Amino acid sequence: MKKITVFLFLSTFLFSCEEVVDIKVPSGEPKLVIEAVFEVFFDDIPITAYTEVKLSLSTDYFEEDIPIVTSAIVTLKNLSDGVIIDFEDLDLDGNYLPVISFIPEDNIEYELSVIYNNEIYKGIASKIRTPKFINVEQGVKTLFSGKETEVIVEFPDDANKQNFYLFNFSKNFYLSIEDRFFNGSNYNFSFFYQEDEVELPTNVKIKMSGVSRNYYTYFRVLANQSGQSGGAPFQTIPSSLLGNIINTTNTKNFPLGYFHIAETDTYNLSLIE
Numbered sequence: 586m587k588k589i590t591v592f593l594f595l596s597t598f599l600f601s602c603e604e605v606v607d608i609k610v611p612s613g614e615p616k617l618v619i620e621a622v623f624e625v626f627f628d629d630i631p632i633t634a635y636t637e638v639k640l641s642l643s644t645d646y647f648e649e650d651i652p653i654v655t656s657a658i659v660t661l662k663n664l665s666d667g668v669i670i671d672f673e674d675l676d677l678d679g680n681y682l683p684v685i686s687f688i689p690e691d692n693i694e695y696e697l698s699v700i701y702n703n704e705i706y707k708g709i710a711s712k713i714r715t716p717k718f719i720n721v722e723q724g725v726k727t728l729f730s731g732k733e734t735e736v737i738v739e740f741p742d743d744a745n746k747q748n749f750y751l752f753n754f755s756k757n758f759y760l761s762i763e764d765r766f767f768n769g770s771n772y773n774f775s776f777f778y779q780e781d782e783v784e785l786p787t788n789v790k791i792k793m794s795g796v797s798r799n800y801y802t803y804f805r806v807l808a809n810q811s812g813q814s815g816g817a818p819f820q821t822i823p824s825s826l827l828g829n830i831i832n833t834t835n836t837k838n839f840p841l842g843y844f845h846i847a848e849t850d851t852y853n854l855s856l857i858e
Contacts (some may be wrong), residue, residue, distance in 0.1 A: 615642040617654065619706060619830050619842035621697055624794060624849040625689055628717060634688050635849075636661075638672055638681040640699065643841055653679030658700040664709070665693050689846050697830070697844045708830035708844035715750075715795035715848035716741050723856055724775060732780040734856055737773060740793060744769025749801035751847075755789040756782065761796070761804050778856075785858040794847040803828060803843055 620639040626632065640654035659672035659681045672681035689695060689712045699706040717740070724735030742748055742764045752760040754776055764772070783789075796804070807826055828843035 615644065615652070616838070617641075617699070617701055617706065617840045617842075618643055619697075619699055619708070619828075619840050619844065621708070621830075621842070621844040623689060623710075623846040624792075625712060625847070626851060627715070627848045628850050632688055634686075636683055636687065636689070638697070638699070640674075640679050640681065640701070654701060655679060656701070657681070658698075660698045662696040662698065663690075663693060664696055695846065699830075699840075704832055704834040704838065706830055706832050706840050708828070710829070710844045710846045712846040712848060713795040713797055714743075715793060715850055716743065717850050718791075718793060718852050719771060720773075721791055721852040721854055723854065726775065728777055730780060733777040734780075734783055734785065736776045736778070736789075736791070736854065736856075738776065738791070738793075739771060739773035740850075741771050742767055742769055747798070749796045749798055751794045751796045751801070751804060752776070753792040753794075754778075755791065758782070759804075759808070761801055761808075763801060783856065785856055788853060788855050791852045791854060792849050793851075794849045796845065796847055799829060800843060800845045 618639075618641045620641075621637075623637075624635040626634065638659050640657050640659070642652040642654060644651060655674050655677045657674075659674075661670045661672065661683070662668070663670075670687060671684045673684055674681045691712060691714075694709055694711045697708045697710070719739040719741060720737075721739070722737050724737045726735045727733045736754065738752070747768070748764045750762050750764075752762070754760065756778075758776075758778070760776060762774075803826070810826060826841065827839060828841065830840050830842060830844055832838050832840060
């Protein structure tokens, strides 16, 4: 158990007092955190992919240092043909990369396997399709302070299915949306950087990824629980938030994190004053 000292201060016109309150914060057993969100940049020539698996251990809420995991065995299996790709952490930084370059294929299920402390963790994912941006540009509108920077995004939505999207506006700002109210339309919306969030002029890379319904739900809960609706999605994972990866050796020792594969379109935008 950890203790945090909180000072309560009460003042009136006549007196002041100070009281020390000890609050006991529960300390749980560390859990394996598996961050395996693959991106396929289908508009690149040639097509490229980000296929990194990040492994760490969960910590108490007030801990600043996140322990990395460098001793795991990580593999990815193509469930259609049985081909297995090994991942290695050559830099011993908790980031595991495939030993050979590969591009996740359409309509193929992939099984991620992580062996750590003699326990086996597995998750299955297949690539989610993504449309291309129609247009991305800087706007002139503002919100409350009058000093926000507007970015206008437009993209086409597929009318044949329900779609979910995750946008990365660079600088650790994310937005997740679903097509409930614009199914099958060319949809546009505005995103605003606050004055203290971006220093103009600057260049930003904006990403759009199609995501599954389950990952969309997971991401929204993660953002809400961690209080990082505009922050990096995996900096603080609540200990109760389960992803799609299971511990096949010991189900009670469940992992945190998610395995997801998505096509990703990018747009480089120069923001001016």
